[in-house]
Amino acid sequence: MALTGIEIYKYLPKTNCKKCNFPTCLAFAMKVAARVVDITACPDLSAQSKAALESAGRPPIRLVKFGGDTHKVEVGNETVMFRHEKTFYHPPAIMVRIKDTASKEDIAKLVDEVGGYQVERVGMKLTMDGFAVENASKDQARFLEAVETVLAKSGLAVALMSDNPATMDAAVAKAAARKPVVYAATKENWSGMADIAKKHSCPLVVRDSSGLENLVALSEKVAQAGIEDIILDPGVDSFKSSIDSLTEIRRLALKKNFRPLGFPVMTFPGVQAKTTEEEAALAAEQISKYSSVVVLEHFSPALAYPLLTLRLNIYTDPQKPIQMAAGIYEVGAPKPDSPLCITTNFSLTYFSVAGEIEASGVPSWLLICDTEGLSVLTAWAAGKFDAERIAKAVKQFNVADKISHKSIVLPGKVAVLRGELEEELSGWKVLVGPMEAMDVGGYFKKTWKP
Amino acid sequence: MSRYIATAAIRGAHKVVRQAEELYADALKTVGPDAKIQFKDKGGGGTAYWLPVIYGFTGQKVETIGDLKKSLEHAKGLLPPLPGEHVWLPYLGETLDAGMATLFAEEIIEGIRFAKGQQPETRNGFTFNGPINDVQMRGWGIQMVDGRMPGFAALLGAAKNNEVAVKIVRELQSKGQLVFLSSSSNGRSIVDQLLESGVQLGYDTFTVPFGTDTISTIYALGYASRATFSFGGVTPGDFRRVLLYNKFRCFAFALALGPMDDVKWATGAGAISYGFPAVCDTAVPNILPTGITQYEHVVSMPFDDIPGRDDMERAERLVQRCIEVRGIKIKIATIKIPVAYGPAFEGEVVRRADLQSEFGGKGGMCFEWLTTRPPEEVEDGKVTVVGPDIDKFEVGAKIPLGIVIEVSGRKMQKDFEPVLERQVHHFLNGAEGLQHQGQRDITWIRLSKNAYAKGFRLRHIGDILHGVYHNQFGAIVDKIQVTLYTEPKKVQELIEKARGIYKERNDRIAGLTDEAVDTYYSCSLCQSFAPTHICVINPERVGLCGAYSWLDCKASFEINPTGPNQPVKKGPCIDQTKGEWEGVNKFVYEHSQMKVDRFTVYSVMDSPMTTCGCCECVLALIPEANGFMVVSREDYSMTPSGMTFTTLMGTVGGGLQTPGMMGHGKYYITSKKFILTEGGIKRLVWLSKNLKEELGEELKAAAEAAGVPDLLDRIADGTSATTPDELVAFLQQKQHPALEMPPLL
Amino acid sequence: MAPLEAPVEKWTGKIRELKLGSGGRKTITVGGGTTLPFVKFEGAQPHRPAIAIEVQDKEPTDWSEFLVSAWGDALKNPGAWAKKAAEFGADLLYIRLASAHPEASNTGAAQAKKSASEVLSAVDLPVIFVGPDVAEKDNEVLVAVSDVAKGQRVGLGNCVEKNYKTIAATCMADGHVAIAKTPIEINLAKQLNILLSDVGLSPDSILMDPTTGALGYGLEYTYSVMERLRLAALMGDGMTSMPMICTAGEESWRQKESKATLDVPQAWGDNQERSLIWENVTAISLLAAGADILVLRHPKTVVTVKAALDKSF
Incomplete structure (x- = not known):
């Protein structure tokens, strides 16, 4: 049973010393109760309290970090089964496999492509996370050369894949500053791999595709060997068992507080795929359902962009909706005499309105007012979408310079603002648009007159 | 239960069942047991549901004269004994059974008439419709389920005169009600009255003439039964659900015009089982709610005693009462005011330069007060202006105004008054050129010159409130009347009274504990x-x-x-x-x-x-x-x-x-x-x-x-x-x- | 070590089974699950999700060139289009009576009957008909189509709060299934189901359309609302347990990521590849959230999604 913030507070030193980076012990306790901060962040905890809080004070899924200064990756530390229950906190790392059997030039080219990839969406810059370099050749020198190429050409994170502890040791040594993921401890080689991971303080993947029991056994052994940062690879490379297995792992971790499975999961959706579309499909499922490190077999911008967008969507905090940047947007290619509409910066509101304007075939100017991510009626009710704010946006973004008329279309639901807005924007004509975005097209055709 | 009505209904039931028996015996001889029975309207449109009332109740598919034997026995089985003169106490169950026996017998009679080629009825060169065909039933049925058409009104007999007959039908049509016509009074039928007045009858005008005798009223109940098979998913034979479906979903009622007789009472008793109440325009005993229909079962409104300036107004009230008795909700499609109405005008500000009249605000006096009244004290849609209207004042004048909204409704509660009253602000702001602020006795309203020029006067405030309350609070209020006071003394007097009410409400909320x-x-x-x-x-x-x-x-x-x-x-x-x-x-x-x-x-x-x-x-x-x-x-x-x-x-x-x-x-x-x-x-x-x-x-x-x-x-x-x-x-x-x-x- | 005890949730409810197609038409059943989508260790998903292909009764004017080239001349005729969709592997068809839109050709009941008859005689697959999503127009054309398809248990939509009664009534009269569409909100979805049931429509004749947000365009809202509906149903709420339909094709193909071919940022990659993956990713993630019927547009996406389903079951 999880403890409440108040119950945790009782075990704290109550000094408000701020060493945990929270201003009060209570504020800290609340974060621990939400299972997003580890109780060990309190340096003054008595041994007694520590023992009492052992289970309640540790997140059920460990936060695992890898990557160097140029690109840090944090995965795991999820607290819920469904994003609507709170949110998913740490988006999965999306990486690309590089086999050392490829030519140096091909590797270099791929690393450049992936490493330099960046796409912009709702004002955010999305990038890939790194490379899983595989010792497919079984040749140590070749592997080390490939690793060097990757490290030299990109600052992204790396996972190193080899079954041979000696080869792995050499590769990890080279990549140590990048804090690479060590892939993978199996039931044959776990002891050697654990030593390497421990020596370099790197996360270690445990892999067993023969059933969860065996994965658990391996995870326990590695943990006993002193490895804290573990990543699980249950070997789900097909639709057959992916959701099933990953659900079981996450449920055991969250609901039963089952430590051996309380780690992020790594998957390879493209292993069995015959086409890029098939790889995209399983990757999409695994991003949606519980994978924390997704390693692709291919890379192309047309594959990366949708997957990065999906990751962004799924890992958006449902209680803090995505906000659009305030400003004047062009939908279609508006001219100075095109309609000017205004709405709020709640992303879904923006998408609905922009989508309907787009569909109407009437290019328009869409002014987005900063309403702190609230939708039209909610924002109006909260006083964040009022005449003053709208007028401010009109002035701030120099809307008048872009259009030849002086009329602005208000969402029908806030018709009540019309009078006030006319006062605020003297010389402007305030038109009242339809109540629902879907009626925008009809409104433009039948009613709108600047 | 009225003993008078029960006795009449049971007598009527005996009479109709006996008639059915005689006709059946005769039909066996004249057309034979294998003669086919098939209901068809005058255009030849039929039904796939045999004799629908009998089918709905027993699941029996009557196809031939011979099949009627079983139905007739069923009817006879339902028939309670004739009551004696002195010792009998009226019992609702027996009356309802008698009603059902009547419906069976009536359907049997019509079935025989069809077998003999005597239906639909023709008289003086006019062919009645006969039973409604399935295609039409489906079309209207969809409208009844989706609420465009609340239900049907079965008019029996004949109205006081032709003008009244026309007025009643027009009123019902304006409320979206389908109108079925049957029966006669003193040899006159409302169908005659309407035809003489040049009214077009038929599917297209939502007026269906069934016949001149009371027996043809059965087609209305056949229609209702078939709707339950199509839209209620009711299995024929599951009579309980046939009845319940109609009670709760089909807003139908009977309006009996002219003197009642035993067969009318007997048919009415059958209709009550369907949850359809009856309103009579003659003096008869009332039957108050007992649960078979949603509200009253039988309501008497002797036509000449209905308050009203003339027969037209009396006819209007008669229909209004029917609507209430059946619990039909009214929707106002368009609010008839000379200015535009809609959310687009909600935020409009009337500036001093555009000001025609002002009510309340600094130094003024204006209030709004919504109160509940018993239904008989509220005339729906009535708007009264007490005192001079806007046009009697000069431009820019500050006019005292009291807005008193009286509502009645079966679900209205005293506690909802403030909730409803608060909506006045929102409702009035929707009118172009009208600006409303505040509430209670701090109401402040401005009307623009433009709206005035378009013809906006005080009564339109009432029209707006009447329409919008119906549309948005129809679940709670049934009737709304609005009075607008501009006479200073009257406003002063009422504002004092309203203030007392506001205080009472505050105290009530303060005193409202968990x-x-x-x-x-x-x-x-x-x-x-x-x-x-x-x-x-x-x-x-x-x-x-x-x-x-x-x-x-x-x-x-x-x-x-x-x-x-x-x-x-x-x-x-x-x-x-x-x-x-x-x-x-x-x-x-x-x-x-x-x-x-x-x-x-x-x-x-x-x-x-x-x-x-x-x-x-x-x-x-x-x-x-x-x-x-x-x-x-x-x-x-x-x-x-x-x-x-x-x-x-x-x-x-x-x-x-x-x-x-x-x-x-x-x-x-x-x-x-x-x-x-x-x-x-x-x-x-x-x-x-x-x-x-x-x-x-x-x-x-x-x-x-x-x-x-x-x-x-x-x-x-x-x-x-x-x-x-x-x-x-x-x-x-x-x-x-x-x-x-x-x-x- | 001891065998792991599977962390089974004791669900008390199940997703309703919904059958489409009757009267000589092929039938398909969806729903019936007693577990979360694809979670096999705690329950069964007796019917796999079905793939519908969208067909319109008029040639689309704003479709991506990749769709146009995939369908060719079939787009000009609903019967031919329907046949081709059947060949491409559709489990059922989703017919959009687009010509009835007041801003398109504003056709009415007569045209709707004609289009419906063409489609119904061209294929024997189960069919869903939707109007132009303009409430009054929907009523007009769907009532007409309902009559033509009487007894064949087709889907009719979309019922929204404004017009649900008419569609419910016609579904009841002619034995069809109503598609209840609500704007990405669990309580509204449930409320519409209740309202439809109150009118008398059987809860087993309702298909929910929770409104699809495409990838990048509100997908996460749809995703979570669907997960919540599914969970509520499994917890025993009979008014959220109707199967769900998602218009993944329509929504993803109307976004600029799928439509644009000029001035496309380099980071978006190849236009055709991206458009296909956009539809595919939208579809797959909605399957994970609990979609029972996916409506798709591109034949290649149908192949990919069907392959995924083949492996899942």
Whole structure:
């Protein structure tokens, strides 16, 4: 049973010393109760309290970090089964496999492509996370050369894949500053791999595709060997068992507080795929359902962009909706005499309105007012979408310079603002648009007159 | 049950069943047992449901004369014995059985007539429609299910004169009611009256003439039965569901014009089983509600006794009464005013330069008052202006105005008056050129010159209110009349009266305690963002967004029974101080995706209410101070908890139960039930400054009630403390009572 | 070590089974699940999700060139289009009576009857008909189509709060299934189901359309609302347990990521590949959230999604 913030507070030193980076012990306790901060962040905890809080004070899924200064990756530390229950906190790392059997030039080219990839969406810059370099050749020198190429050409994170502890040791040594993921401890080689991971303080993947029991056994052994940062690879490379297995792992971790499975999961959706579309499909499922490190077999911008967008969507905090940047947007290619509409910066509101304007075939100017991510009626009710704010946006973004008329279309639901807005924007004509975005097209055709 | 009616109905039933028997015996001889029976209308359109009333009740498919034997026996089996002269006590069940026997017999008779080629009836060169065909039934049925057509009116007999007959039919049509015509009175039929007046009858005009005898009324009930097979998914033979479907979904009634006879009573008794009441325009006994129909069963309205200037007005009232008796709701499609109406005009401002007239505001006098009246005192749609209208005043004049809205409704409650009255603001602002502000006796209305030029006068205020109340509050109000007073003396007199009412309402709300009710209301509006959050709103604790009071929720539930506000039965009390009830726990469990299994209404330390994202305030424990702080949404600064409003919101929000913290509405602080378990307002050690100012008077009263009149001065705010240390120092200096209270942890 | 105990949730409810197609038409059943989508260790999903292909009764004017080239001349005629969709592997068809839109050709009942008859005689697959999503027009054309398809248990939509009664009535009269569409909100979805049931429509004749947000355009809202509906149903709420239909094709193909071919940022990659993956990713993630019927547009996406389903079951 999880403890409440108040119950945790009782075990704290109550000094408000701020060493945990929270201003009060209570504020800290609340974060621990939400299972997003580890109780060990309190340096003054008595041994007694520590023992009492052992289970309640540790997140059920460990936060695992890898990557160097140029690109840090944090995965795991999820607290819920469904994003609507709170949110998913740490988006999965999306990486690309590089086999050392490829030519140096091909590797270099791929690393450049992936490493330099960046796409912009709702004002955010999305990038890939790194490379899983595989010792497919079984040749140590070749592997080390490939690793060097990757490290030299990109600052992204790396996972190193080899079954041979000696080869792995050499590769990890080279990549140590990048804090690479060590892939993978199996039931044959776990002891050697654990030593390497421990020596370099790197996360270690445990892999067993023969059933969860065996994965658990391996995870326990590695943990006993002193490895804290573990990543699980249950070997789900097909639709057959992916959701099933990953659900079981996450449920055991969250609901039963089952430590051996309380780690992020790594998957390879493209292993069995015959086409890029098939790889995209399983990757999409695994991003949606519980994978924390997704390693692709291919890379192309047309594959990366949708997957990065999906990751962004799924890992958006449902209680803090995505906000659009305030400003004047062009939908279609508006001219100075095109309609000017205004709405709020709640992303879904923006998408609905922009989508309907787009569909109407009437290019328009869409002014987005900063309403702190609230939708039209909610924002109006909260006083964040009022005449003053709208007028401010009109002035701030120099809307008048872009259009030849002086009329602005208000969402029908806030018709009540019309009078006030006319006062605020003297010389402007305030038109009242339809109540629902879907009626925008009809409104433009039948009613709108600047 | 009226003995008079029961006796007549049973007599009539015997008569019709005997007639059916005779006709059956005759038909066996004349056309033979194998003669086919098939219902068809005059255009040849048929039905796939055989004799639908019999089919619906027994599942029997009557195809030939020979098949009628079984139906006839059924009818005879239902027939109660004829009542004796003196000893018999009327019994509802027997009367209803007699009614059903009558319907069976009538359908048998029509079946035989069809077999003999005597239907549809023809008279004086006019062919009656006969039974409605299936295609038409489906078309109208869809409209009845989707509400475009409320139901049908079966008119029997003949009206006082032709003009009255036409007026009645027109009135019914204007209300969207389908009109069926049958039977005669003194040899005259309403069909004759309408034909003589040149009224077009037929499917296209929604008026269907069945025949001149009462027996043809059976086609109306056949229509109703078939609708249940098509739209109610009722299996023929499941007669209980045939009847219930019609009672609750088909808003039909009979209007008997002219003198009644035994067969009419018997047929009426059959119709009552379907939930269809009867209104008679002659003097007959009334049968009050007993549950077979939704309201009254039989209502007598002798035509000449109906109040009204003339027969036309009497006919209008007669139809109005039918609509009420059947519980039909009216929708006003367009509001007839000379200016445009719609949300586009809500925010319009009427400036001084455009001002035609002004009501209320500085130095003026204007009020609005909505009150409930018994149905007979409200004439729907009536708008009266008492005193001079706008055109009698000069431009820019300030005119005293009283808006008195009288409503009646079977579901109307006194408590809904303020909820409905508050809507006047919203309703009137929708009119172009009309600006409304304030409420009650601080109402302020401006009318533009433009609207005046287009013809807007005071009565249009009434027209707007009448239409919009019907459309938006039709679930609660049945009739609305509006009176607009401009006569200064009258306005003065009424405003005084209204003020008394406003005060009464305030007192009522103040006196409305949690103990006084057995039902709370839920609000699930925020579940889109906080899926496990459910608000339980009680009289002494507003919703945490501050927007929904218990009364608002109650009215909202009446208007929209499947909406976000649902009744929550308190059930047995588990803990009075903490405010925990079995019913509330059960409801919360079921509506929080089984995430929250109990919560208390008056405690913050033990299973407090969950919080969504829109609370006005967050209350949080300050362990160092042995008390609680309350921070408001408008306060962005740091609080002694070490968390700002936003951080606190992130901790408690999203439907979580966070002992020691919770979100709530502003006015909960001044409630007698404010964290009752932990000691109430005396535990309040820190409060956002803006709340201190805003709730000043109410807080003072609450502090006095708690026995610490100067409590407010001893509570810290952002200017006196932003850390626990500063807070404790402040409290010690002020000797805050919380420091002496039992420890919270 | 001891075998792991599977962390089974004891669900008390199940997704309703919904059958489409009757009267000589092929039938398909969806729903019936007693577990979360694809979670096999705690329950059964007796019917796999079905793939519908969208067909319109008029040639689309704003479709991406990749769709146009995939369908060719079939787009000009609903019967031919329907046949081709059947060849491409559709489990059922989703016929959009687009010509009835007041801003398109504003056709009425007569045209709707004609289009419906063409489609119904061209294929024997189960069919769903939707109007132009203009409430009054929907009523007009759907009532007409209902008559033509009487007894064949087709789907009719979309019922929204404004017009649900008419569609419910016609579904009851002619034995069809109503598609209840609500704007990405769990309580509204439930409320519409209640309202439809109150009118007398059987809960087993309702298909929910929770409104699809495409990838990048509100997908996460749809995703969570669907998960919540599914969970509520499994917890025993009979008014959220109707199967769900998602218009993944329509929504993803109307976004600029799928439509644009000029001035496309380099980071978006190849236009055709991206458009296909956009539809595919939208579809797959909605399957994970609990979609029972996916409506798709591109034949290649149908192949990919069907392959995924083949492996899943």
